[in-house]
Amino acid sequence: MTSKVRQAILPISRFKRYFTPSHNSIICTKTLKTYIEAETEVSNVHLTPEISLHLVTPNTPTWYSDGKDSxxxxxFYAFYWPGGQGLSRFILDNSDLIKNKNVLDIGSGCGASSIASIMSKASFVTANDINREAMVILDMNCKLNFIDSDAIKKVTSNLINAHTEYFPYDIVLIGDMFYDESIAKELIGWMDKLSKEGKEIYLGDPQRNDILSSLDGRLSIKATYNLPENVRKENNGLMTTKVWKFE
Incomplete structure (x- = not known):
């Protein structure tokens, strides 16, 4: 069953998602948390059942909304997109890659990959998403998983194209951000600079399009995951999601 609100927001450019200020910026955090609690449910029916998340699901009113009455x-931040699910699963399954590393989670959304990094004993984790709501739901999801929210630095400024000379991160995580060509162009140029500086870059993506095919020779596949049945239904029949390392 496809969500009306997902169908409404999927055509929205991820460029717009990442570069447009939050609509709810004037709502106080306490009220925003109340809204999120009312419009989501706590779920672990996904690729990372060890992580509980506040999500919009078929059991919540927002699922059936066209966005105007929600x-x-x-x-975006209240869905656990397939690319993020695969990336978070990969982190948990390969915790030695993350342990004692400084990690940056770009377009962090619900915060699952940041939480997975903390669970994998990263030294330092930054969640980056320009939507204030994403930072609020991350706080809520940390609480669900008995993680000190202060263990994750939260940044709402755009870090894509951040200067690499003073870049304090060892690993960059990018989950389900190759939705359209505009943001992909920004990301690819930046990833190239980071790679030349010796940074490790991991991408999670279900390949809704052929954008990543332009990176043949730069990507090495690290994992392929079969999506759970409910996730397939929620994502128009997508069957798998993959994790690559950009080199």
């Missing part, structure tokens, strides 16, 4: 405006 208190959550374009709630």
């Amino acid at each position: 208190k959550l405006f374009e709630p």
